[in-house]
Amino acid sequence: MPEKKKILEVKHLKQYFKNGRNVTKAVDDVSFDIYEGENVENLKSRADKLAFTRDAQMIFQDPYASLNPRMTVEDIIAEGLDIHHLVKNKEERSKRVEDLLETVGLNESHASRFPHEFSGGQRQRIGIARALAVEPKFIVADEPISALDVSIQAQVVNLMIELQKKRGLTYLFIAHDLSMVKFISDRIGVMHYGKLLEVGPADDVYDRPLHDYTKSLISAVPIPDPEIERSRTRIPYDAQKEEMDGKERSMHEIRPGHFVRCSDDEVKHYEQVAASYED
Numbered sequence: 001m002p003e004k005k006k007i008l009e010v011k012h013l014k015q016y017f018k019n020g021r022n023v024t025k026a027v028d029d030v031s032f033d034i035y036e037g038e039n040v041e042n043l044k045s046r047a048d049k050l051a052f053t054r055d056a057q058m059i060f061q062d063p064y065a066s067l068n069p070r071m072t073v074e075d076i077i078a079e080g081l082d083i084h085h086l087v088k089n090k091e092e093r094s095k096r097v098e099d100l101l102e103t104v105g106l107n108e109s110h111a112s113r114f115p116h117e118f119s120g121g122q123r124q125r126i127g128i129a130r131a132l133a134v135e136p137k138f139i140v141a142d143e144p145i146s147a148l149d150v151s152i153q154a155q156v157v158n159l160m161i162e163l164q165k166k167r168g169l170t171y172l173f174i175a176h177d178l179s180m181v182k183f184i185s186d187r188i189g190v191m192h193y194g195k196l197l198e199v200g201p202a203d204d205v206y207d208r209p210l211h212d213y214t215k216s217l218i219s220a221v222p223i224p225d226p227e228i229e230r231s232r233t234r235i236p237y238d239a240q241k242e243e244m245d246g247k248e249r250s251m252h253e254i255r256p257g258h259f260v261r262c263s264d265d266e267v268k269h270y271e272q273v274a275a276s277y278e279d
Contacts, residue, residue, distance in 0.1 A: 015194075028185050028194030055130035063123035067115040071131075073126055074111040075126050079136040100129040112253035121152035129158065132167070138174045145180065151185060157184055160228070177223045182206040187257075190214045193201050193239060198260030199251070209276040210260045213237045 015027040057080075060066035067076055074097045079087040080086075087093040095222040096110040104125040115123055122142060131139055139161065145153040161184055163169060175181050181188055181202075188205040192196040192214065209215045216237035223226045223229050242249070254260050262270055 017216070024156060025194035027191075030191070030194070030196045030197060032189055050084065051084060054080070054088060054134045055136055056138045056140070057134065057136040059124070059127050059131050059141040059144045063120050063127055064126055064147070065113075067123055069115050071117070072111065072116075073101075073113055076115070077111075077130045078127060079135055080130065084134055086134065086142075095132070097129075100133055103128045103163070106157065108126065119152075120148050121156060124148060124156055124161070128156075132163065135167075136169070138170045140170070140174070142174050143176070144173075145177075146175065153180070160184060177221075178206065178217050190217065193243075195261060196251070197261045198259065200255070204258050208274070210254055210258070210273050211262075213239070228263050 003014065004248065010033070011031045013027050013030045014025075017024045017026060065078075070108050071079075077097045077100055077260060078087075078093050081093060081096060081222050087096055093113070101108060101110055104127070106122065106125055110118075110122075110126075115126070119124065121223060123149075127144075144160070145156050148156060157180060160171065160173075170186070173184050178188075178190075182205075186200045187200075189196055190205065190211065192213050198205060198209070198214045205214060206218065209218055212235070216235045219235040223232065239262065247266075248267075249261050249263050251259045251261050252264075252267050252270070254267070255274050258274070260270050
């Protein structure tokens with residue numbers, strides 16, 4: 001099989017927040033690739049930036065704050081169409097919006113309403129329709145279900161999976177719920193204290209985790225069986241142990257496509273952990 005192309009390459013990304021004397025390292029020197037489609041090049045001209053914003057869209061965490069309360073649903077969804085001049089007239093604009101509303105499980109009568117008239121789940125569907133309007137190749141979904149009721153979360157994730165298959169989309173899906181991440185993802189990256197600790201195929205990371213933090217996360221995922229849940233052991237994780245030992249750590253490939261952040265002398269240990277799953 002031919003190798004997949006990278007759609008996004010991130011190198012040494014950092015995002016720190018200061019609060020008085022304290023510094024929170026939300027993202028601390030993280031590098032990763034996302035595959036399929038075209039690479040993102042240096043964006044200098046306005047035309048390049050417009051082309052990128054058409055190819056890459058975002059679904060936001062808060063469906064309440066991410067929609068302009070003064071705009072109708074039609075204007076919210078059609079904003080990208082207007083910016084990129086993708087429709088010729090009002091009739092075509094309205095038709096595109098109606099089609100997008102139908103795609104996300106809403107109907108054309110919703111186009112003339114305002115965000116406050118909708119539930120959280122409906123608002124997130126509107127946000128998804130807005131992201132789809134310009135026919136992007138890549139969508140960043142930043143905690144897209146965390147603000148929704150549990151009963152609605154599955155509906156939104158199922159919609160995203162359906163759209164992914166029909167439109168050939170690539171997602172960067174950010175969430176705290178590892179079981180939900182496994183459900184929607186081909187590959188998983190596990191972060192802690194701003195560091196990327198483990199990256200690999202979703203089934204590998206979830207069913208055969210290597211890093212102790214990943215194991216701790218998975219041990220905390222509830223299982224809908226009272227008997228199993230009562231007897232299950234949670235795996236603790238001591239973050240300070242790695243922070244204080246002074247070792248230099250970077251990403252090492254332990255299994256094909258499965259990477260762990262570790263020191264050179266720890267590689268052997270993780271190779272043994274990987275081999276233990278084969279026994």
